Amino acid sequence: MTDPWDHPRTAISVGIMCEWAARRGIAAETVLAGSHLDVSSLSDIDTVVEASQELAVIRNLAAATGNRPGLGVELGARYHLTAYGYLGYLLAASASVRDTVHRGLYYAMLTFAFSTMTARIDDDRYVLAFDAADMPEDIRRFVIERDLTAVMQIQRDTFPDFEAVPLREVRFAFPAASVTGSVDAYRHYFRVPVSFECDRNEIVYDAAYLDLAPPMANAHTAELMVAHCDRIRAERLHHTGVAAQVRAHLLDQSSLDLTLEDVALHLHYASRTLRRHLEHEGTTYRAVLDEVRRSVADNLLRDRTIPHYEIAHRLGYQDWSSVVRARRRWRRGVSPGGSAEDARGAG
Template structure:
């Protein structure tokens, strides 16, 4: 029986009470390089969309995208994604198509780390631990499943609803692209099928997904995931090198800590709101508690391509999504946590968001 070790070193086999062997523990709301935005902008430009329209409201210029040392906030990338969705009418498969453009070389040290791992299971664990060095918004987990297979599945908890489908597609497609590049030139492609929780309503759209992934793609599933052969986890990587991995891991660990502990103003505001018992906090109150003047806080958020209202709305919607999944939480408590006077006020707001509350 092959054993798979999780990130913490505990060993899990087929008889283990848990089959999850790797999990992404860090939040997606961290600074990232401009490379992810540049990739989306390059793809859009090649398909007839002007760069200026994609950067609108982000606080970024074309020169910023060429600055390899520049870090941007997650909210700025979200603004680009929203502009991209608007420009292409949120067309089905858009995220999946763009995900193919995220090559190993796009990730810097992270890409080198994956290449230096000894076997695929080690690569998966390292990949999820150092996720703050990527552009992912989806939260990945690796899990052994039935029929001698394993799943790389994702959740989008806390991700704004209007971009959740796009980032799910993009992040799964990008993961598939990286894994295929790790075995470039070799007859290795153990991907069996792809599942998406969302649905599509046309055969043309389904063809797009099939072309991107090259395997059967199912929709309306319980979760979004890539399904692989179990034996793939034990496959040696062609460029694995323990010494190189040790050296690169040190760099990645340092970068991970910097990304997680150097949030911009938007990250501070998001963290502040998530810590509150109720989201009925104003910009002035937030500024005071974070030791900013209201004007300084507003200008800082503008520079990062966002606003207090935009962050507040995103946090509120994300929390609403999470809280409503737990039927044990009283409705009055949900409304209070989200900053509403009562349940009826909350349901009216939800209807304005396009959500239906029973």
Template sequence: MVGVSILCEWAVRQGAGLGTLLRGSRIDPWRLADPDGLIEAQQEIVVIRNLLTAFDDRAGLGTELGRCYHLTAYGYFGYLLAACSSVRETLRYGLRYMPLTFAFSTMSAHVREPGQYVLGMASDDVPEDIRRFVVERDVAATVQLQREVFPGPGQVPLREIRLAHEIGETRRRAVYRDHYRVPVRFGRPRTELVFDVRYLDQVPPMANPHTALVMAEQCERVRAERLHRTGVSARVRAQLLGQDSLATSLEEVAEQLHYAPRTLRRHLENEGTTFRAILDEVRRGLAETLLRDPSVPRYEIARQLGYQDWSSFLRARRRWRTVVRGTSDR
């Protein structure tokens, strides 16, 4: 809801009517103030289409709005990035917790020669009529976020912006130049943000490992809660919670849900997770419940969680904590 609220606040300041913006979205105006409110992507798409109509879908509109997505709008995620020990760490966390942001684009990152660190934005799954807007918004918001993590002139070594779309209004190109202050290329094969590769080792001025760990734990909790709600992930989670013991495999769960293992794995990847991650999450939650009950013996806790003995559970518990600190699932 926060993302839609930012859209509406900006548009109302520019003279648009709130009722016009929300028409057909099934969003009541009073809900815009709810910081924990969640909506479906389709509802935001309706608001975006209303906004584009109100402002004649002018070039640069997404860039204008992307500048309004400040660090504080991202909640735990924003503070996590500010507290990271390096840009490499912000990248690792950023890719993991991208579903907690307002972005419609799919982000990727890689290093190219000579000395370039490139963030790519793919938008093939975005409806064509809003694609230019949401990509521009995602790119502008990404730059805005990084400039607030690294405040001060020249702290973010952005070298070039490449946009996959063209714009017909040459006079509107000033909107892009004013925000990015680097060359902006249109009609490129891919949408990309190009940085100096040395940026990856830069340390945010507010870096704090303790705060980063706390924020990562909160982001992990929110991510898990959202994955609970919909999709194949929710079906896998429900299947696991209904079993007497969590000593199971992806192949067994796939058979129970009438999927081929490869198909189930692909669905989970598309939802930004894995069977291992869901299994660990379910185990963590069940472990917290069982450990609060002193009448449950250790061997029974290990059995229900799917481990051969108590020592195996303790090793897994240490691994869970390592994953939250930002290392990849092993």
């Protein structure tokens, strides 16, 4: 896996979790608490979700369901191939499973996984391993279950004939569930031997699986999807690292009337160092601030009960007219600049 999990993603995953929770009588407001997301934003194709926001949703979901072993398996089964957009079509159109593995790992930034995935061949077995050691302990099992099962669901959507896939076993590093019926839930979904307290979390296939051709393989479609996936991956790479730290901090503030110096102090950087890091990542503080303001504005404006002066304050502007000017600039795709009001906080 070549990309870290700390990257922005679409709202599809959060939407899947809200729908899954709703089937259990859990309100979306409970699932979204503290994430700075609302239900209306989940249906907007332009909504961008930070990794920290999705983790907040996962933690809420785990807490609301009692974090029972096996729940991550139930949730992961809802991550169908179509949830991944262009990447899903690319995996389905690839010439062989070997290609889907290489592409799935290379374009991991286009998935919703928080586990680090690695693939290897042990003699006559192909093994896909999942590690979530950097996840908080209270949700680590839930994350592993969800991510591993989501990968399995991609395989099942690609090869509807279960018997055609030489799946041999599933291994988990955590202990077997002590809750009655939980182990059966694992076996019911995976339909192969499931072991616990293993060295690693792994899916094990016959190595011959790598040579299978997906039934929807299409070279032209695969080439077209690679172009789209490359473009999206490049865009998201600009939203990681220090820029992601800045963005996450801004999203957590009650007002975006912040200078670069304010943020640098919080993140323990010298102002010059923070500016240099952002430039190295191909962006600026002004651009990140403007992007966050636009995202926050889009969410707040969906709620017509919020007064204009409150929206202006949240965005870091002194009055509503400044918000109106900023929105015009965003629609034109013009970079921030010009008036002192719009440049406030750019540092």
